[in-house]
Amino acid sequence: xxxxxxxxxxxxxxxxxxxxxxxxxxxxxxxxxxxxxxxxxxxxxxxxxxxxxxxxxxxxxxxxxxxxxxxxxxxxxxxxxxxxxxxxxxxxxxxxxxxxxxxxxxx
Numbered sequence: 001x002x003x004x005x006x007x008x009x010x011x012x013x014x015x016x017x018x019x020x021x022x023x024x025x026x027x028x029x030x031x032x033x034x035x036x037x038x039x040x041x042x043x044x045x046x047x048x049x050x051x052x053x054x055x056x057x058x059x060x061x062x063x064x065x066x067x068x069x070x071x072x073x074x075x076x077x078x079x080x081x082x083x084x085x086x087x088x089x090x091x092x093x094x095x096x097x098x099x100x101x102x103x104x105x106x107x
Contacts, residue, residue, distance in 0.1 A: 024098055032084060041081075
């Protein structure tokens with residue numbers, strides 16, 4: 001089922017939990033001209049991308065999703081990757097997500 005409503009999709013990364021780890025929560029906003037069809041987040045220390053958090057859904061232009069990272073890690077530094085229906089992609093590295101609030105994809 002395709003999601004088009006704002007905040008209709010909560011993407012969650014779930015791994016091991018830790019008593020000292022805090023969940024990281026922020027909005028992903030699509031202000032580009034194409035559907036966001038793939039969204040990946042990985043700890044900056046990782047050498048590879050985690051799975052697609054959209055899992056077959058998409059975020060249309062001018063819509064947003066809530067993202068919660070509950071991976072049990074104590075880091076706030078992550079890398080972000082987005083892929084779009086028009087074949088373009090965007091990557092951003094070393095982002096401090098604990099204080100981010102929102103991440104905006106643009107053309």
